[in-house]
Amino acid sequence: MAENRRRMLTAEQSSVIGVAPGNYVVFAAPGSGKTTVLTGHIVEQVSTGRLRPSEITTITFTKQAALDMKRRMSENPELSDRAIASLRIGTFHAEVFRLLLRCTPDIPVVLSPWEQRRWMAAAVREEGLFGDDAVRTCLQLTTVMKSAWPLVQLPPSRCTRAIARYEKWKRARRRWDFDDILVTFCARWEAGEDVWLGARQWQYLLVDEFQDTNAVQWQILNRLVQELGVPLFVVGDEDQSIYGFRGASPRWLLQFGEAVPGARRFVLSTNFRSDQLIVRHAARLIAHNRYRTDKPAGVFSRKPGVCRWSCWPEEQREAYAVAREVRRSLLAEVRGTVAVLARTRRQLLLTAEALAAGLRTEEWRRLASRVSFLILHSAKGKEWDEVHIVGAAADNPYLAGADLRDAEADQAQEEERRLFYVGMTRARHRLWIHTPLRIRGQSVEVPNFAGEAGLNPEC
Numbered sequence: 001m002a003e004n005r006r007r008m009l010t011a012e013q014s015s016v017i018g019v020a021p022g023n024y025v026v027f028a029a030p031g032s033g034k035t036t037v038l039t040g041h042i043v044e045q046v047s048t049g050r051l052r053p054s055e056i057t058t059i060t061f062t063k064q065a066a067l068d069m070k071r072r073m074s075e076n077p078e079l080s081d082r083a084i085a086s087l088r089i090g091t092f093h094a095e096v097f098r099l100l101l102r103c104t105p106d107i108p109v110v111l112s113p114w115e116q117r118r119w120m121a122a123a124v125r126e127e128g129l130f131g132d133d134a135v136r137t138c139l140q141l142t143t144v145m146k147s148a149w150p151l152v153q154l155p156p157s158r159c160t161r162a163i164a165r166y167e168k169w170k171r172a173r174r175r176w177d178f179d180d181i182l183v184t185f186c187a188r189w190e191a192g193e194d195v196w197l198g199a200r201q202w203q204y205l206l207v208d209e210f211q212d213t214n215a216v217q218w219q220i221l222n223r224l225v226q227e228l229g230v231p232l233f234v235v236g237d238e239d240q241s242i243y244g245f246r247g248a249s250p251r252w253l254l255q256f257g258e259a260v261p262g263a264r265r266f267v268l269s270t271n272f273r274s275d276q277l278i279v280r281h282a283a284r285l286i287a288h289n290r291y292r293t294d295k296p297a298g299v300f301s302r303k304p305g306v307c308r309w310s311c312w313p314e315e316q317r318e319a320y321a322v323a324r325e326v327r328r329s330l331l332a333e334v335r336g337t338v339a340v341l342a343r344t345r346r347q348l349l350l351t352a353e354a355l356a357a358g359l360r361t362e363e364w365r366r367l368a369s370r371v372s373f374l375i376l377h378s379a380k381g382k383e384w385d386e387v388h389i390v391g392a393a394a395d396n397p398y399l400a401g402a403d404l405r406d407a408e409a410d411q412a413q414e415e416e417r418r419l420f421y422v423g424m425t426r427a428r429h430r431l432w433i434h435t436p437l438r439i440r441g442q443s444v445e446v447p448n449f450a451g452e453a454g455l456n457p458e459c
Contacts, residue, residue: 031273053086102198147247148215210236275305
């Protein structure tokens with residue numbers, strides 16, 4: 001059975017799957033079968049008897065990724081139900097929380113996202129700030145502050161005073177937010193507590209989406225490797241590191257070979273998702289980033305696919321044009337899927353409304369499940385037959401003062417380019433990028449990304 005499975009893999013994939021436990025860093029291009037390789041590597045360790053399932057821990061960055069990996073494991077005939085149940089697969093915060101519970105059972109209750117937002121909104125109002133933007137900014141600053149150890153020190157402001165008030169309320173009520181889990185873990189190991197008690201049986205640690213790691217997470221992983229000597233397998237793509245506003249950085253992936261001496265490097269370069277033109281133009285775009293490792297951009301598909309950039313006089317015209325194209329595609333393909341992506345949620349509304357207006361009631365019930373409207377950050381890890389990126393503009397009016405406040409200009413530009421690259425590589429067969437030349441009544445320009453990707457906008 002294992003031999004049959006290995007015959008279906010590329011040489012790149014097989015080379016990663018077959019190795020014995022060790023320190024490895026895998027650079028995985030979009031659509032290169034990253035999850036297949038990661039799960040295959042775990043199955044290989046168990047099926048060959050190198051490790052028992054209970055000795056392997058896999059860390060993901062979202063609950064959905066953890067559930068998807070568990071589902072793939074459960075579908076593998078080489079693993080028994082008992083073996084699958086023994087595998088530990090969870091998010092970073094969940095695994096660290098379990099370690100804390102093992103050494104200190106009496107720990108505070110974690111706020112739900114809704115509670116956290118409500119408490120921060122109250123603290124913001126106490127400081128004379130109002131509106132969702134202020135609450136969102138303060139929550140993001142809280143995450144940035146706790147994204148490193150020792151904690152990041154923020155300059156005094158009304159927002160930092162609101163954060164201090166929010167933290168005081170939490171302490172008084174013995175509550176945590178998710179960020180407190182990691183920083184408390186670091187504080188307790190510095191205080192000499194045996195926080196690693198629950199990890200003593202770990203013999204192999206694997207981390208998915210390693211480009212999303214922040215400084216405090218890296219501190220924990222690095223200390224784990226040093227304290228317990230656990231081999232560390234990480235997989236990611238620095239070109240898809242898009243959560244800088246949460247403190248994440250691609251540096252831990254790019255510097256892994258230096259931080260973990262003797263670590264072996266692998267590259268998964270073949271894109272099995274997208275057609276040729278999509279891969280070619282996306283690769284040309286991301287090559288303009290300097291903070292990355294150069295990787296070949298292989299394509300499995302022999303189809304050219306569609307990759308176009310269009311300009312429209314203003315947002316309303318863009319919305320109707322995109323809605324018309326989406327409707328045509330959904331009606332033409334029985335099982336085809338379509339996504340409309342944008343930098344902000346507000347930019348999605350006009351297209352969603354135009355599509356709803358252009359579909360008859362019976363069409364909407366039948367087709368609505370096959371079209372998705374998402375911001376670019378939420379599109380990561382997903383794929384569709386056809387993708388429309390709307391509202392692509394330089395100096396986007398919807399982004400005034402958002403997301404880029406603390407970053408250096410070149411770092412901010414590189415992350416925006418990575419975000420656009422993520423959006424482009426979600427498309428399997430057809431990719432349309434759209435620029436309305438007027439947004440919210442303001443004249444805007446086509447971003448440099450068009451020329452960098454080798455695309456000539458059609459107006």
